[in-house]
Amino acid sequence: MKKLVLSLALVAFLGLSITSCRETADKAEETVESAAKETEGAMEKAGKAVDNAVEETKEAGEAVEDVVDEIDNDDN
Secondary structure (H helix, E strand, O other): OHHHHHHHHHHHHHHHHHHHHHHHHHHHHHHHHHHHHHHHHHHHHHHHHHHHHHHHHHHHHHHHHHHHHHHHHHHO
């Protein structure tokens, strides 16, 4: 009788542990996919911010050149 109870307990334990591992693996995979999507979005935003900063820097450089040209023209 003890062997039967212990065998059933062992089978039940193994069955439950296998099920929970699958669910954990699925949740882990979903978490990884979600993190990848969020990272991709952040990288795109960072790229756009860098592009905007480059454009603003170019515009500021052109404005400085214009001011320098005006100062040079005033001296003549």
